[in-house]
Amino acid sequence: MATVEIDLDVPEGVRIRGYERVGDGHAFEVEWDLPESTTCEKCRRRHKTCVKHGDKIQVIRDLDVWGQPAFFVYQPPLHRCPWCNHRQWLLPPFKRKHVTHTLRFEEHVLRMLIGSTEEEVARRLGISAEMVASIVTHRLQDAQCIAPDRVVTDVGFDEISLKKRHKLYVTILTDLSDPKSPRILAVAKGRDQAAAEECLTRLSIEQRSQVRTHRTDMSPAFAAAGKAQLPHSQQVIDRFHVAQKLGEAADRVRKKDAGLSQDVVDERAEGVSLRDVAVPPAVFEPDAGAAGPAGRVV
Secondary structure (H helix, E strand, O other), X not given: OOOOOOXXXXXXXXXXXXXXXXXXXXXXXXXXXXXXXXXXXXXXXEEEOOEEEOOOOEEEEEEEEOOEEEEEEEOOEEEEXXXXXXXXXXXXXXXXXXXXXXXXHHHHHHHHHOOOOHHHHHHHHOOOHHHHHHXXXXXXXXXXXXXXXOOOOEEEEEEEEOOOOOXXXXXXXXXXXXXXXXXXXXXXXXOOHHHHHHHHOOOOHHHHHHOOEEEEOOOHHHHHHHHHHOOOOEEEEOHHHHHXXXXXXXXXXXXXXXXXXXXXXXXXXXXXXXXXXXXXXXXXXXXXXXXXXXXEOO
């Protein structure tokens, strides 16, 4: 019997109880530690958590595994208030209310939206465009401040165009302090300086003073926001946009000089030996039927 081991990164406090292969996807049965006390949604009294697990099964979308969709499966705990007898489902620590996906799946969708659209991201993930739109809406509604003890040293600004040919833009502020694990800090409507500053105000004054670099495209709005809100930070232009501008400049020069667009053929390289560029002569053997010594472009 063959054994396959899956290295899965789960949210803090979450444990895997079981696994099942479902079609082209993966289902992970999960559990988590329940809080010691709970506030009743009806009478607003806080008391010791008293729960039981019924027959209800919840399935929500999580990050892909091996390029295939993965899901968390669990039995939501049902809490009963000893004062008013009101019953309520306890929310897991890895999702928000009334959604069928994890919080980290939301972040994944938002990162994919950079340079893409709702329809394209939906198609790539196999979800509906409505789900993508609802994820953006939920993040726009999250107005809470970032944890004040969070250390943020590097941030990045990106803009999202939600729909093609529509002026529906969103600005995203990302924590790039750990390049291997970027985390989205805030989302705001628009792509102007006001939107960027709205994202930055989610950070405390002390946190903003600790930021060393803010990475942006060549948008003057993002540059202005960084200058106004990040006193000790240096702007870093995204290398993708630098390369894009260099390519555009090279294309303009090439189009002006018709001679630059012609391919150079049948010319011997002069002044540089094959040894200097670490290329063995055998690589340059002429094609069948072509005349010329090794080292000649044919």
